[in-house]
Amino acid sequence: MEFTVSRADLVRELNLSQGVVEKKTTIPILSNVLVEAEGDRIVLTATDLELGIRCSCPARVKKAGAGTIPAKRLLDYVRLLPEGDVQVKIADNHWANITCGRSKTRIAGMSRDSFPELPEMPAVLAEIPIGVVAQMIGKTVFAISNEESRFTLSGALLVLRKGGLAMVATDGHRLAMVESGGEIAGITAAYRALLPRKAMMELQKLANDADPAAIVQFSGDENHLFFKLGDRLLLSRKLTGNFPDYERVLPKEHGASVGLNREDLRAAIERVSQFSDERSRAIRVRVGDGEVKVHSSVSDTGESEDSIPAEYKGAPVEIGFNAQYMVDFLRAVDGETITFLFKDPHSAGELQPTATDKGGSYRYVIMPMRI
Amino acid sequence: MKTYFHLDMDAFFVSVEELFDPSLKGKPVVVGGRANERGVVSAASYAARKFGVHSAMPLRTAYKLCPQAIFVDGHRERYIECSRQVFAVLQKFSPRVEMASIDEAYLDMTGTERLHGPPLAAAHALHNAVRTATNLNCSIGVASSRLVAKISSDQAKPHGVLWIIPGQEARFLAPLDVRKIPGVGKVTEKNLNAQGIRKVGDLTVLDEKLLLEQFGNWALALAGKARGEDAGAWFDSEIGENGDPKSISHEHTFSVDTAEIAALDATLVRLSEMVARRLRDHHLYARTVQIKLRYSDFSTFTRARTLDHATQIDAELAAAVRDLFHKNWTGKPIRLLGVYGQSLEGSEGQTNLLDEGAIGKWRKTLRAVDQMREKFGDGTVSLAAGMKANLRARVHDNPENLPGKDPRAKDPPEN
Numbered sequence: 001m002e003f004t005v006s007r008a009d010l011v012r013e014l015n016l017s018q019g020v021v022e023k024k025t026t027i028p029i030l031s032n033v034l035v036e037a038e039g040d041r042i043v044l045t046a047t048d049l050e051l052g053i054r055c056s057c058p059a060r061v062k063k064a065g066a067g068t069i070p071a072k073r074l075l076d077y078v079r080l081l082p083e084g085d086v087q088v089k090i091a092d093n094h095w096a097n098i099t100c101g102r103s104k105t106r107i108a109g110m111s112r113d114s115f116p117e118l119p120e121m122p123a124v125l126a127e128i129p130i131g132v133v134a135q136m137i138g139k140t141v142f143a144i145s146n147e148e149s150r151f152t153l154s155g156a157l158l159v160l161r162k163g164g165l166a167m168v169a170t171d172g173h174r175l176a177m178v179e180s181g182g183e184i185a186g187i188t189a190a191y192r193a194l195l196p197r198k199a200m201m202e203l204q205k206l207a208n209d210a211d212p213a214a215i216v217q218f219s220g221d222e223n224h225l226f227f228k229l230g231d232r233l234l235l236s237r238k239l240t241g242n243f244p245d246y247e248r249v250l251p252k253e254h255g256a257s258v259g260l261n262r263e264d265l266r267a268a269i270e271r272v273s274q275f276s277d278e279r280s281r282a283i284r285v286r287v288g289d290g291e292v293k294v295h296s297s298v299s300d301t302g303e304s305e306d307s308i309p310a311e312y313k314g315a316p317v318e319i320g321f322n323a324q325y326m327v328d329f330l331r332a333v334d335g336e337t338i339t340f341l342f343k344d345p346h347s348a349g350e351l352q353p354t355a356t357d358k359g360g361s362y363r364y365v366i367m368p369m370r371i
Numbered sequence: 372m373k374t375y376f377h378l379d380m381d382a383f384f385v386s387v388e389e390l391f392d393p394s395l396k397g398k399p400v401v402v403g404g405r406a407n408e409r410g411v412v413s414a415a416s417y418a419a420r421k422f423g424v425h426s427a428m429p430l431r432t433a434y435k436l437c438p439q440a441i442f443v444d445g446h447r448e449r450y451i452e453c454s455r456q457v458f459a460v461l462q463k464f465s466p467r468v469e470m471a472s473i474d475e476a477y478l479d480m481t482g483t484e485r486l487h488g489p490p491l492a493a494a495h496a497l498h499n500a501v502r503t504a505t506n507l508n509c510s511i512g513v514a515s516s517r518l519v520a521k522i523s524s525d526q527a528k529p530h531g532v533l534w535i536i537p538g539q540e541a542r543f544l545a546p547l548d549v550r551k552i553p554g555v556g557k558v559t560e561k562n563l564n565a566q567g568i569r570k571v572g573d574l575t576v577l578d579e580k581l582l583l584e585q586f587g588n589w590a591l592a593l594a595g596k597a598r599g600e601d602a603g604a605w606f607d608s609e610i611g612e613n614g615d616p617k618s619i620s621h622e623h624t625f626s627v628d629t630a631e632i633a634a635l636d637a638t639l640v641r642l643s644e645m646v647a648r649r650l651r652d653h654h655l656y657a658r659t660v661q662i663k664l665r666y667s668d669f670s671t672f673t674r675a676r677t678l679d680h681a682t683q684i685d686a687e688l689a690a691a692v693r694d695l696f697h698k699n700w701t702g703k704p705i706r707l708l709g710v711y712g713q714s715l716e717g718s719e720g721q722t723n724l725l726d727e728g729a730i731g732k733w734r735k736t737l738r739a740v741d742q743m744r745e746k747f748g749d750g751t752v753s754l755a756a757g758m759k760a761n762l763r764a765r766v767h768d769n770p771e772n773l774p775g776k777d778p779r780a781k782d783p784p785e786n
Binding site: 145147149150170171172173174175244249279280282322346348365367368369370371 | 658679680694714716718719720721722723724725726727
């Protein structure tokens with residue numbers, strides 16, 4: 001196999017494979033990227049058996065064929081080459097020769113025969129603007145559990161229904177649910193699947209590189225989910241198991257609510273939480289007459305309090321929360337004001353953007369702390 | 372100037388057994404189990420000690436040293452009862468009493484002179500009062516620090532009172548073996564001896580810098596102890612102050628090593644229940660669980676896991692413990708299992724979104740279960756998975772809620 005490709009193209013596409021190639025060397029071939037040259041393009045494929053990515057770029061193919069090259073080593077090297085054309089030639093002994101101007105390198109590759117075959121993408125189920133997908137990921141991904149043992153919570157639930165979609169993530173302490181606004185014409189059928197966190201991160205990377213209006217084609221088979229954006233295909237194993245019945249735990253009603261400036265609240269919590277217990281991150285939120293107070297103290301370190309003006313006339317309520325959980329939401333949500341809904345110190349509290357566009361919704365439920 | 376008493380019961384378990392069976396008096400008696408059983412000596416009478424038998428020694432070794440000894444099972448409930456009687460007496464002498472274990476206590480007697488007279492007189496009065504109330508002998512050390520009080524009660528044994536006059540601490544300690552200092556064990560003693568340090572006095576003449584280099588930070592505490600000061604670990608706190616435990620644990624040694632999953636599971640569940648029970652007694656929540664496995668060859672492993680929320684609920688602890696065990700067990704026969712609750716927190720902290728209903732039910736259930744156990748005994752109610760476990764508390768384990776240890780513990784008994 002032999003081809004010539006622009007360095008810039010090669011670096012850009014190889015970058016996308018980095019999040020997917022296996023970091024551990026338990027199966028050496030998975031550290032490699034599969035390079036296939038055919039016609040006037042090369043196709044790059046990487047997988048860790050959980051995730052797979054396939055992308056391509058134009059190339060002048062002198063001799064069609066395929067081989068695998070260690071992905072990280074290849075990228076690290078090509079990145080250091082000067083701008084221009086890079087010539088790649090993989091010999092029968094699987095060694096890759098890379099030539100660029102006056103630089104020459106040989107990298108030990110491996111036969112493509114042992115590289116796993118990626119499943120074929122089945123018929124497209126939905127077509128969604130990538131910007132919508134990326135936004136929804138940004139609003140839920142932080143609520144995913146870090147607990148290895150809570151397997152079904154290590155991703156988000158993706159729900160497609162005619163004209164729209166929803167994403168739900170929870171770690172058992174808080175839950176983020178976002179629903180798309182407006183009508184998305186490309187979604188015509190209902191579908192539910194658990195999308196692993198890592199796939200969500202890679203999808204966001206794809207989105208960063210694309211026009212938000214660009215359409216991602218979505219599909220799924222029994223075990224996999226597929227996202228195709230232009231020439232790039234991301235596929236992921238589905239998480240198996242049952243996502244908790246989230247609708248059951250969403251509060252039906254709260255006793256009271258108060259509107260707050262998002263930035264003011266975020267800044268106040270970030271300041272005050274400097275004086276919360278490092279492990280529990282507990283702060284007290286006190287909603288009182290005309291203001292919301294945020295307070296935190298650690299007996300031998302210090303204490304801190306911030307107050308935010310608020311229009312509130314009800315009975316004062318004090319609730320403990322994990323500061324990090326609140327800040328996570330306040331960083332992800334758009335808009336100038338948010339609404340804090342609550343009942344008592346033992347019931348779930350909820351944060352929402354005060355205004356949502358085009359009938360979409362964003363709900364963030366947080367369980368209180370007993371301090 | 373402080374005045375501390377350290378009161379230590381003489382051969383406590385043996386003496387209590389003698390109350391119930393006077394024929395044991397003066398004979399070599401070993402408490403802890405039968406001579407051919409696996410397990411250790413909980414206590415030995417002075418007559419048995421003459422043969423080299425001491426507590427914590429395997430029963431079979433004790434039998435080899437002193438085959439004529441009378442081996443008796445321990446009666447935990449008797450010891451706890453006697454311990455409570457002693458505590459009741461101590462409370463009449465000072466409001467600041469801390470039972471350091473089932474058979475020893477520290478009293479802060481500072482400022483009680485007008486009530487009880489000078490220290491030595493008060494000590495004699497206490498000595499007699501304990502004898503009168505319980506029919507048991509004890510020894511009392513009196514000193515200006517708890518450390519010296521503890522060492523002097525040891526020197527006063529049996530059935531004596533020893534007062535170290537303030538200012539004379541160093542002179543009293545100097546001729547004693549370094550091993551007499553609480554906190555100096557077999558290994559430290561060996562290390563110190565290797566440096567030519569045999570007596571406490573040898574420590575006081577050493578340069579602190581040199582000690583620090585040779586033994587690290589704790590050596591400074593050791594030097595302080597050698598001068599008779601309260602220093603290091605427990606001795607840094609006040610009597611009866613901040614008695615919150617750092618960790619709560621229970622262990623079980625199988626009478627025959629086992630690799631039978633049902634028996635191991637049942638034991639883990641029972642141990643988890645016991646730990647959870649004590650967490651609730653102390654109003655504490657464990658954020659980390661740890662297990663200890665000891666195989667037949669004595670190789671010992673500990674494995675810990677931090678939970679995503681702190682708990683004191685039996686089922687939650689047991690689930691984490693069993694999972695941890697099955698992920699780490701090699702399948703070989705087990706000699707000992709231990710369950711630890713660690714990273715203890717005073718409040719429950721983060722509540723749960725998905726399981727809050729179930730947890731709430733557990734909380735209520737366990738409150739009722741604890742009351743039943745209080746009234747009818749520990750074995751009355753247990754998780755089904757733990758029913759097959761055959762555990763009993765070892766007689767030399769300290770009972771839960773030693774008076775004075777935990778300021779939030781139940782009210783002390785009425786006088």
